[in-house]
Structures are given as structure tokens and as C-alpha cells.
Amino acid sequence: MPLALDELYGPQRWQRPLRGGGVLVTFRVPGQPWDVPHRGWHSDGRADPTSGEPSQVTIFTILAPLRPRGGGTLVLTGSHHLLRHHGRETDNAKAIRKGLGARYPWLHDLWSENTSPGIDRRKRYLDEGAVLDGMPLRLVELIGEPRDAFVMRGDILHTPAPNGLDDPRIMLVKGCPII
Ligand SMILES: O=C(O)CCC(=O)C(=O)O
Structure with a gap:
């Protein structure tokens, strides 16, 4: 992981975390089918307005085999570009969602419940x-094998997902400041 962060930001530009990460565990809830959630969309930081670099990266490490629809975090790739232009006045996730939703119906429907009944959310958001x-x-759904790791810019919108499978989702998450 240090090599990846050196490569991405340079050896002096990231701070080694003092403590280990948090463990994320999600079990299947019987009767609750997997779907793209409306809730929980947030970022873990913002971008520097001048350099465009994120204030932190979030590192997700898979600890148990993680299959599609198995509870892996859902990441809205590309969202940091929108946040940089339209979400920089606030760190408040609700205000960011409101501002972006007012501008883009696709996003409004992503995080507002009951606005698009009958729409196939998997197709609309994951495929198209x-x-x-x-x-x-x-x-994009984070999936993979134990010890696979994802480095995500902290200013990318993401959310916890339900687990539609029998095996628990087990991941480690850790934020790492970019300086
Ligand atoms: O539980 C998850 O998959 C998401 C975790 C998360 O959003 C975070 O650590 O910022």
C-alpha cells in the first residue's frame, strides 16, 4: 500500500495512520433483496480547491471473499469532479446531496426515495x-478476494450496500490524510 500511495501522491504527501482500520461487517437480512440504496451517500473529505487533490484517501481492504451483491461498498466513480465544482461550499453530506440533486435528476433519483418507481436501479446506475x-x-461495487485493497479518493461519493448473499461482507476501512 505505501508503494501505491507513493506512486499516486509522492512519498512525503501522505501520512501513515497511527492506528489500524475499522472492520466493516454486513450480514444478509432475510427478505431484503439487494438493490442500489437511496441512503448513506457521503464523501470522506473534500478536494483542495487549488490543486484538486483530496484531503484524504480511504483504503478498503477485503478480508473475506466478496462477490457481487455481497455487501461491498458502492462507489460513485467520477463524482469527485461534480463535488469539486458544485459541492465545495459545505462538508455536510445532506447539503451536498440536495445541491447536486437539484442540478442533476439522475443523482436526485439516486438518493431520493420513491422518486423513480419501476426503474431498474441496478441497470440505471451500475450498468448504464x-x-x-x-x-x-x-x-462501481467493491468486490474481490482477501487482501485485495482499493484506494479511493475521499471526495468520491459512496455508500454502504446491503448484503444479498449468505456470506458476511468483511472489509477493513482506513482513512489516510493527504498533506
Ligand atoms: O460500510 C461501507 O461499505 C461503507 C463505509 C464508508 O462509507 C466509510 O467508511 O466511509
Whole structure:
């Protein structure tokens, strides 16, 4: 992981966390089918307005085999570009969602309940994606094998997902400041 962060930001630009990460565990809830959630969309930081670099990266490490629809975090790739232009006045997730939702119906429907009944949310958000003001956006589900790790810019919108499978989702999460 240090090598990846050196490569991405330079050896002096990231702070080694003093403590270990948090463990994320999600079990299947019987009767609750997997779908793209409306709730929980947030970022873990913001971008520097001048350099565009994120204030932190979030590192997700998979600890048990993680299959599609198995509870892996959902990441809205490309969303940091929108946040940089339209979400920089606030760190408040609710205010960011409100501002972006007012501008982009695709996002409004993503995090507002009951606004798009009958829409196949998996198809719309995971398969098709959208291009908003020239920025391609699409949902990506974090899946993989134990010890696989994802480095995510902290200013990317993401949310916990339900687990539609029998095996628990077990991941480690840790924020790492970019300086
Ligand atoms: O539980 C998850 O998958 C998401 C965790 C998360 O959003 C975070 O650590 O910021």
C-alpha cells in the first residue's frame, strides 16, 4: 500500500495512520433483496480547491471473499469532479446531496426515495451510468478476494450496500490524510 500511495501522491504527501482500520461487517437480512440504496451517500473529505487533490484517501481492504451483491461498498466513480465544482461550499453530506440533486435528476433519483418507481436501479446506475456536464459517472461495487485493497479518493461519493448473499461482507476501512 505505501508503494501505491507513493506512486499516486509522492512519498512525503501522505501520512501513515497511527492506528489500524475499522472492520466493516454486513450480514444478509432475510427478505431484503439487494438493490442500489437511496441512503448513506457521503464523501470522506473534500478536494483542495487549488490543486484538486483530496484531503484524504480511504483504503478498503477485503478480508473475506466478496462477490457481487455481497455487501461491498458502492462507489460513485467520477463524482469527485461534480463535488469539486458544485459541492465545495459545505462538508455536510445532506447539503451536498440536495445541491447536486437539484442540478442533476439522475443523482436526485439516486438518493431520493420513491422518486423513480419501476426503474431498474441496478441497470440505471451500475450498468448504464450517466454523463453529467461532460463527466462520466457510474456506480462501481467493491468486490474481490482477501487482501485485495482499493484506494479511493475521499471526495468520491459512496455508500454502504446491503448484503444479498449468505456470506458476511468483511472489509477493513482506513482513512489516510493527504498533506
Ligand atoms: O460500510 C461501507 O461499505 C461503507 C463505509 C464508508 O462509507 C466509510 O467508511 O466511509
